Each structure stands twice: as structure tokens, then as C-alpha cells.
Amino acid sequence: MLEKRIKVSSKGQITLPKAIRDLLRSNVVRIVVEEGVIRIEPVRDVGGGLRSYAKTYVPLEKARDKAWEDATRDKFARR
Numbered sequence: 001m002l003e004k005r006i007k008v009s010s011k012g013q014i015t016l017p018k019a020i021r022d023l024l025r026s027n028v029v030r031i032v033v034e035e036g037v038i039r040i041e042p043v044r045d046v047g048g049g050l051r052s053y054a055k056t057y058v059p060l061e062k063a064r065d066k067a068w069e070d071a072t073r074d075k076f077a078r079r
Contacts, residue, residue: 016040 002023006014016024026042033039 002019004017004020006017008014016029020040024040024042026044028043030041030043031038032041
């Protein structure tokens with residue numbers, strides 16, 4: 001068991017100690033409050049959580065290529 005005391009900032013923020021971040025092995029966490037107990041759980045795949053916002057499925061490679069095309073067109077378009 002690992003236990004750490006963490007100070008809450010005036011903005012209500014906390015910093016997770018490196019030892020805890022290493023144990024979680026994720027940059028995204030989920031906070032669960034149940035019966036007065038607070039749990040911090042790692043979120044392994046955030047992509048699946050965004051699925052309901054997508055209108056249609058687009059493969060990552062195709063989406064990335066389109067984003068690059070749009071970015072270069074916007075940056076280098078003649079005005």
C-alpha cells in the first residue's frame with residue numbers, strides 16, 4: 001500500500017506524486033467518489049470515450065493525413 005499526503009492548492013488543484021503517477025501508468029485519470037471514499041483510477045484508452053461524439057468512423061491515418069492537408073493549405077494558401 002502506498003499513502004501520500006497531498007496539499008490542495010488555493011485553486012483546488014493537487015499534484016500527484018511521481019510514485020503514484022508511475023503506478024497509474026496513465027496521463028489521464030478518473031476520479032470516483034463513493035460513500036465518502038475517493039478513488040483515482042487510470043484511464044487506459046481515452047479514444048473509446050470520445051466515440052459517441054464521432055459522426056462516422058475515420059481511420060487514424062486518414063484523419064491525420066486530412067489534418068496535415070488542411071493545415072498546410074491554410075498556412076500556405078495565397079491570399
